[in-house]
Amino acid sequence: MNRIDATFNRLREEGQSAFVAYICAGDPDLDATFRIVEAMEGWGVDIVELGVPFSDPMADGTVNQQAAERALHAGTTVAGVLDLVRRIRRQSQIPIVLYNYMNPIYTYGFSRFLLEAREAGVDGLLLLDLPPEEQDANEELRAATDLRFIRLIAPTTPEPRIASIAARAEGFIYYVSREGVTGERSDIATDLDSRLSLIRRFAKVPVVVGFGVSKPEQAGAIAAKADGVVVGSAIVRQIAALGASPDLVRKLSETVCPLVQATREAAASH
Amino acid sequence: MSTITINPAALPDARGHFGTFGGAFIPETLMTAFEELTAAYEQAKADPAFQAELAGLLKDYVGRPTPLYFAERWTERLGGARIYLKREDLLHTGAHKINNALGQILLAKRLGKPRIIAETGAGQHGVATATVAARFGFDCVIYMGEVDMQRQALNVARMRLLGAEVRGVTAGQRTLKEAVNEALRDWVTNVRTTHYILGSALGAHPFPMMVRDFHRIIGVEARRQILEREERLPDLLVACVGGGSNAMGLFHPFLEDAGVRMVGVEAGGHGIKRGEHAARFQGGKLGVLQGTKTWLLADADGQIELTHSVSAGLDYAAVGPEHAYYHEIGRTEYTYATDDEALDAFRDLSQIEGIIPALETAHALAYVKKVAPTMGRDQTIVVNLSGRGDKDVAQAARFLLGEEIKF
Numbered sequence: 001m002n003r004i005d006a007t008f009n010r011l012r013e014e015g016q017s018a019f020v021a022y023i024c025a026g027d028p029d030l031d032a033t034f035r036i037v038e039a040m041e042g043w044g045v046d047i048v049e050l051g052v053p054f055s056d057p058m059a060d061g062t063v064n065q066q067a068a069e070r071a072l073h074a075g076t077t078v079a080g081v082l083d084l085v086r087r088i089r090r091q092s093q094i095p096i097v098l099y100n101y102m103n104p105i106y107t108y109g110f111s112r113f114l115l116e117a118r119e120a121g122v123d124g125l126l127l128l129d130l131p132p133e134e135q136d137a138n139e140e141l142r143a144a145t146d147l148r149f150i151r152l153i154a155p156t157t158p159e160p161r162i163a164s165i166a167a168r169a170e171g172f173i174y175y176v177s178r179e180g181v182t183g184e185r186s187d188i189a190t191d192l193d194s195r196l197s198l199i200r201r202f203a204k205v206p207v208v209v210g211f212g213v214s215k216p217e218q219a220g221a222i223a224a225k226a227d228g229v230v231v232g233s234a235i236v237r238q239i240a241a242l243g244a245s246p247d248l249v250r251k252l253s254e255t256v257c258p259l260v261q262a263t264r265e266a267a268a269s270h
Numbered sequence: 271m272s273t274i275t276i277n278p279a280a281l282p283d284a285r286g287h288f289g290t291f292g293g294a295f296i297p298e299t300l301m302t303a304f305e306e307l308t309a310a311y312e313q314a315k316a317d318p319a320f321q322a323e324l325a326g327l328l329k330d331y332v333g334r335p336t337p338l339y340f341a342e343r344w345t346e347r348l349g350g351a352r353i354y355l356k357r358e359d360l361l362h363t364g365a366h367k368i369n370n371a372l373g374q375i376l377l378a379k380r381l382g383k384p385r386i387i388a389e390t391g392a393g394q395h396g397v398a399t400a401t402v403a404a405r406f407g408f409d410c411v412i413y414m415g416e417v418d419m420q421r422q423a424l425n426v427a428r429m430r431l432l433g434a435e436v437r438g439v440t441a442g443q444r445t446l447k448e449a450v451n452e453a454l455r456d457w458v459t460n461v462r463t464t465h466y467i468l469g470s471a472l473g474a475h476p477f478p479m480m481v482r483d484f485h486r487i488i489g490v491e492a493r494r495q496i497l498e499r500e501e502r503l504p505d506l507l508v509a510c511v512g513g514g515s516n517a518m519g520l521f522h523p524f525l526e527d528a529g530v531r532m533v534g535v536e537a538g539g540h541g542i543k544r545g546e547h548a549a550r551f552q553g554g555k556l557g558v559l560q561g562t563k564t565w566l567l568a569d570a571d572g573q574i575e576l577t578h579s580v581s582a583g584l585d586y587a588a589v590g591p592e593h594a595y596y597h598e599i600g601r602t603e604y605t606y607a608t609d610d611e612a613l614d615a616f617r618d619l620s621q622i623e624g625i626i627p628a629l630e631t632a633h634a635l636a637y638v639k640k641v642a643p644t645m646g647r648d649q650t651i652v653v654n655l656s657g658r659g660d661k662d663v664a665q666a667a668r669f670l671l672g673e674e675i676k677f
Contacts, residue, residue, distance in 0.1 A: 055573040056447065058454045058560060059297040065441065077571045102295055102558035107572030129295040129558065133285055137293060138563075152298035156461060161301070176299055180459035 003095040003123045004148050004171040007046055008206045008227065017267040018172075018228030019044065019219070019260045020208055021235055022099065024051035024067035026076025028243050030084050036239070037088050037096075039249045044260040047095045049126070049230065052081050054101040059128045061183030063233040067240065078108045082120045089121035097124040097150060097171075114145045124148035124171045132168065148172075153199055155179050155189065166202035172228065173203055178212040183233050185212035196225055216262035223266040231259055276601060278525040281592070286475020289598060292591035294474035296561045300454070303461045308476040310381050315483070320376060327372055331405070332362045334369075334487065338495035338652070344622045351505065351645035353638060355625070355655040356492045356520065363398045365628060365657030366485060366516045371398035371467055373484035375406050378465035385409045385464040389453040391418055391446035391512065392583030392630060393425025394657055395469030400434035410434040413452040415444040418582040425661050443576050446512075446586045450560050470513025471590035474561030478590050485519025492652055493523050500650055506641070507532045509654040510634040511604065512548070512583050514590035516656035525601060534593060535637045537579030538606035544569075548577040549606040550589040551597060557588075564591040580609035580665070581629035583657075607636035613669050615639050616659065628657030629665065 001009075011018055021040055025033050037048050053068035053076050060068070085096055098117060105113045105127070117125065125147050132151070135141045143149060148171030153162055156179065166173060175196065177189045189195075192209070199207050209222045210230025222229040238255045242248045286292045294304055314320040328334040336357040345353045358366040371388075378386060386408045390396030396412040403410035412429050416438045419426050429436050442448040450473070457466040471481045496504050507524060509517035511534035524530045539547035547553075550565040557566045559574060566588040567575040579585040596602040607615070615635035620626045627635060631654070638653050645651070659666065664675040 055442070056451055056559065058451050059299060059458065061455070062441075072573060103566075103568060103574070104572035106558055107555070107568060107570070128297045129561070131294065131296065131298065131301060134293050134295055137285055137287060138290070154297075154299040154302070156302040157298060158302060165298075179299065179461060181299075181455045 002146065002148060002171070003093060004047065004097070007095050008172065011046065015267065017223040017226060017263055018046040018206070018208060019263040020047040020049060020210070020228050020230040021045045021256060022049040022051065022230060022232030023235055023239065024053055024064065024071050025081045025084055026053055026071030026074050027067040027236070027239055028070055029074045030076060030080055032248060034084060034087055035249050036252060037094065038092065039253065040256065041092050041094045043253060043257050044264070045094070045256065046228070047097060049097045049099050049232070050081065052078060052098055052100045052104060054104055057101055059181055061181040061233060063237050063240070064182050067236045070240070078104050078113065082116055085120040085122055095123045096121065097126055098122050099126045100128065102127060102129045110141055111144065114143060114147060118145050118147050122147060124150050126150040126174065132165065150174055152176055155195065159198065162199055163202045166199060166204070169203060169205050172206040172208050173199060174230065175199060175207055175209045175226070176211040177209050180211070182211055184214035192222070192225060216258040219259045220262035220266035223263040229263055276525055276599065278522060281595070282475065282479050286479065288592045288595035291564050291594040292475060292478055293563055294561060295558045295563060296474045297458070299458045300461070303457065304474055304476070306381070310377055311476050311480050314377055314380055320380070324373055324376055328369070328487070332368050332372060333360060335491045336360050338492055338499065340499070341623050344619065345642070347622055348639065348642040350643040350647065351649040351651045352647070353642055354496060354504070354650060354652045356488060356652060357655050358488060358516065359625070359627065359631070359655045359658035363394070363401050364660060365394040365398070366488060366519060367395040367398040367469060368401065369487060369519070370469065370481050370484040370515065371395065371402045374465070374467040374480070375402040375408065378408065379406060381465055383463055383465040385460065386467055387411045387413065387453050387456050387464055388467045388469060389413045389446065389449035390469060391449065391585060392581065392628070393418070393422040393429070393661060394583060394628070396434070396436070397425050397428050397432070399467050399469070400429040400432035403434060404432045411456065412436045413439055413449040413456070415439045415446060415449050417444040418446065421665055422582055422661055424664070445577070445582065447574065454560065469515070471515040471518050471592060472513040472560070472562060472588065478562065478592055481515050482518045482522060482592060485515050486522050488516065488519035488654060489521060489523035492520060496650065496652055503527050503530050504652045505531060505645065505649040506651045508535065508634045508638055508651060510535050510584060510630050510656060511589060511593060512537070512586050512630060514593045516654050518590060518592055520652070520654045521602060525596070532602045533637060534602060534604045535633045536604060536606040537581060537584035537633060538608040538611070539578040539580070541608055542606070545576040546578050547606065548579045548585050548587065550587070551604040552606055559588045562588070562591045564594045565589050580612060581633065583628070583630040584633060605637055607633040611636040613666065616666055617670055625655070626659035627655060628659050629662045631656045
């Protein structure tokens with residue numbers, strides 16, 4: 001069974017929500033990313049989203065853009081990220097979602113990428129700038145694989161479109177809780193309850209919430225409502241601050257572990 | 271001559287595809303804004319009241335129609351084809367860009383969005399947007415790369431005088447591409463209150479179609495004017511191509527005229543070496559950038575490459591998807607002019623015709639300078655004089671006169 005599906009099945013039985021961590025592969029270098037992912041599994045992170053760095057990440061805020069710049073500067077390539085996944089898979093079964101922009105994947109060869117990603121042990125793909133309409137319109141961009149195509153739903157997405165996205169969603173739906181690019185916010189969206197219940201009317205897969213979540217109390221508040229919570233920029237910012245420090249992994253635990261714990265406690269209490 | 275039947279009016283398809291190019295490769299966070307915009311534009315296009323308001327303002331506020339001027343001395347000097355200049359440089363704000371900015375602000379009015387954002391490279395689109403924002407009472411924020419702010423300081427001051435806020439962009443190579451990224455990010459964040467006036471025939475659907483439609487008047491007028499003057503169609507159309515809006519505006523009404531050759535001129539910068547130019551059809555590849563599938567400059571791993579051009583308006587890594595399509599089917603051709611060739615043509619037109627062109631436009635003129643002498647004296651060329659060079663005086667003075675003008 002696909003590792004994403006298996007993880008959500010297990011969490012549902014346990015009455016838990018998923019904690020999903022986003023980091024940019026290759027920031028500060030691929031070896032560090034390997035050690036971070038290895039540690040994250042031990043910290044109780046349920047799913048890892050690995051960003052494949054791109055020079056022009058238009059849906060991301062400054063923190064993630066700078067992470068991509070560092071990763072590219074360190075020589076990270078698409079092939080390098082696939083190698084990283086192979087290396088992780090030698091010892092870990094943590095679900096891995098690759099977070100991508102089209103151009104590097106298109107240049108690599110779309111179907112070649114899907115094949116190699118699956119074979120490397122990737123479980124899902126989030127292609128920020130590939131909406132379902134373009135996948136339908138371009139034969140070369142159709143998926144002939146059992147990789148889960150993770151779809152976004154935005155605060156501005158109207159109901160009929162939510163219905164059509166939800167109908168074909170795989171793995172999980174990623175609800176973007178705030179208008180804007182990725183990055184931290186101080187509060188959580190006030191209309192989250194109503195949007196979540198709208199999405200759940202159509203969704204056959206779990207719904208996770210991200211964009212703007214940085215503090216344990218925010219993560220907890222979302223975990224109490226949704227099937228999972230995604231934290232990205234807050235972790236990426238720590239990685240940026242720690243950089244090549246030999247203590248990178250240990251110190252990162254101080255950011256990630258409280259987020260995981262808040263997610264567990266909130267879900268357990270509902 | 272091409273034997274392919276083309277039907278320009280049928281393109282793009284409903285989702286913005288020109289053959290395999292174009293489309294809308296955008297994050298879900300922007301999808302609703304693009305769909306809303308497409309619907310509003312289709313409605314406006316079919317609304318006689320919208321078209322009448324646009325036509326009235328194009329005439330009285332912008333200064334259309336622009337003359338088609340026979341460049342007699344330059345023609346004599348080059349000793350070949352008769353050269354006509356389509357004088358978009360005479361428009362209000364000094365370039366073709368205002369055709370599109372005006373059309374889109376009328377659309378923003380219909381959408382009921384009180385805030386306008388735009389990107390700009392050379393500053394001409396930023397000035398045009400700031401101008402129409404002032405005219406219609408909109409808040410206006412212009413994103414501009416810091417490198418471009420330095421080389422186009424005059425236009426930065428113009429935008430500020432018009433009441434716009436100019437936000438410098440410090441990411442990447444700090445030119446047009448990064449300004450587009452920042453404008454898109456602003457739009458994602460403020461989409462309920464804000465319309466993004468994209469300045470070229472680029473990006474996701476409906477922009478390439480809509481921007482082309484607003485500039486099509488260039489070619490419609492030129493076609494009528496050349497038929498009046500010469501009583502036959504021109505042999506060659508020439509325009510510079512950054513995103514490609516002025517070129518598509520001129521070319522589009524002639525696409526079905528099989529005898530009319532069309533050449534777009536890209537920025538050759540320091541020559542066709544990696545990172546030294548912005549000529550996407552020379553050493554570029556097919557890819558997806560900022561919402562559209564088209565020819566672009568990227569490395570082997572799909573990362574967007576650095577570009578260079580003396581002209582900020584051509585210094586961009588991707589070309590408009592409609593150009594990619596007509597290039598693919600062989601209807602349009604593309605060449606490039608280097609910085610030096612453009613500067614040379616800039617001086618020629620200034621000193622022979624008394625017209626100082628924009629540095630972007632000078633790339634088209636550089637090709638005319640090469641090709642006109644190879645053509646017969648009975649043949650004609652129409653070149654889009656897309657903008658005037660006032661904004662480039664400081665740069666040109668440095669390169670051509672060795673003088674530093676402090677602005």
